Amino acid sequence: MTPEVFLPGQTVVRREIMRGEPWIAIPQVCVQDDGDLLVTYTPGGTPLAYPATGTFPVGEHPWKTAGSRKWRGHGRLELHWTGVEHSLFLFWDGPERAFQGWYFNLEDAPRRTPMGFDTLDHELDVWWAADAETYEFKDVVEFEETGPARYPGRMPQIRAEGARIAGLLDAGKIWWDKSWADWTPDSSWEPRDVPADWESVAFEAR
Template structure:
């Protein structure tokens, strides 16, 4: 399954000269101001020229580096005491070079489709163990069955700017959010809506962070 219309460029080329295959563990790290700030193990669902699809399963551990300057403080999930992902897990659909992912959520005992979450973030950069990015806090959420999307964490994004988390990036982040909103308002769908019915392979084991995950150089 692919997103509609590729956006592949050099940002999507594998650092180690290969792509991940379905079932591989892909370490998704967040890099803030040059430092690894957070990491979690995900599972590769698809890795093609036009799409990187990663699944974050329930119970996947959260990793927080022990050493660093952390000029904006520790990761909020670490501060809150969150140690692993919960719920049904989420699927993250990312096109190379784009500053957002389309995340798929499910809910309830029947694992019903809950909605599309447009997560603003740095375009992913490949590492030998996975990908690096940085969540931009500001997001859009379109619940299943709703007529329209809603903006998320607008006030929190403003607070993060005060904290200095995104120096020189505020205008670009807002512009990406506005671009996504304009596409949605125009009825554009650049992802395959069939992902709403996707289910993880039941044989996949729970992924774990490899030793030394935080020490892999930042590109």
């Protein structure tokens, strides 16, 4: 049975499903979950898991081809809302753990599984650096190049979500708690392992 909510400190596996196949899995830590907002954290050193086999109609995950096997740096905080086609990533940098900014990651709305949730990164992003007056779109060219194969028939909707985010920001709307910028992880949270059966857990393909 899929859990209604995850408990703080529990392992939550973020899995991306590409064209009907598992593409990557990242074991994260639940920070909080009220059934609507799911907040997860990826500690530095977290292993990145890739499927052993598959047809890979658009190729294997680019992080795998680049040789990435672990998450680097201070870690990443993610805010996921039920039914919302983007999440919000927070990053920190340097020995003083300075907040870097807000990263609106366009992706499938989270689909919960017994071990975590499934999604798919949409390549297109909106980045608002902590020291910047406004935001900028990221990976626009990459999205236009890879989108027809990765998200057939969905590109207009993905562009519309990017425009919706930009419109909200232009209007001064804040739909997240900005105090997350000051958040620090529990010192006892170590990188988690991916369940051995992560590829075989049932999923809903889009």
